Amino acid sequence: MPFYAYILRSQSTGRFYTGHTENLTKRIYEHNHQRTRSIKNRGPWELFYSEVFTTRSEASRRERQIKSMKSRHYIEALVRASR
Secondary structure (H helix, E strand, O other): OOEEEEEEEEOOOOOEEEEEEOOHHHHHHHHHOOOOHHHOOOOOEEEEEEEEEOOHHHHHHHHHHHHHHOOHHHHHHHHHHHO
């Protein structure tokens, strides 16, 4: 089963959220239906970017790498480069 590192963007604030999961569709649903305490009431959220990995460890490592950049410009450049 694949794992995903993903970035969501809040449609109301424009802010980003980065995470990892093995079921991307379910996870986005949870974010948009107030089932994630850390970003509750900050949505609605849309998928902005995702990468696929074969292990949870790889997806988690990539999530930490993206978060370590702490830069909106980095995230936007990442998305532009992938298109």
